[in-house]
Amino acid sequence: xxxxxxxxxxxxxxxxxxxxxxxxxxxxxxxxxxxxxxxxxxxxxxxxxxxxxxxxxxxxx
Numbered sequence: 001x002x003x004x005x006x007x008x009x010x011x012x013x014x015x016x017x018x019x020x021x022x023x024x025x026x027x028x029x030x031x032x033x034x035x036x037x038x039x040x041x042x043x044x045x046x047x048x049x050x051x052x053x054x055x056x057x058x059x060x061x
């Protein structure tokens with residue numbers, strides 16, 4: 001079974017995003033579920049803002 005976790009924040013402030021990522025990883029069983037000691041990873045949060053379509057914040061055709 002695939003497990004999905006979503007955390008919403010109201011700010012892109014570094015400390016807020018860091019806390020949200022910690023909560024998200026905890027929901028999934030912690031970072032050690034995915035990464036072994038010594039491995040390097042990149043986590044790319046999907047950070048969007050509610051703007052009008054002409055700002056092209058989300059992908060569209």
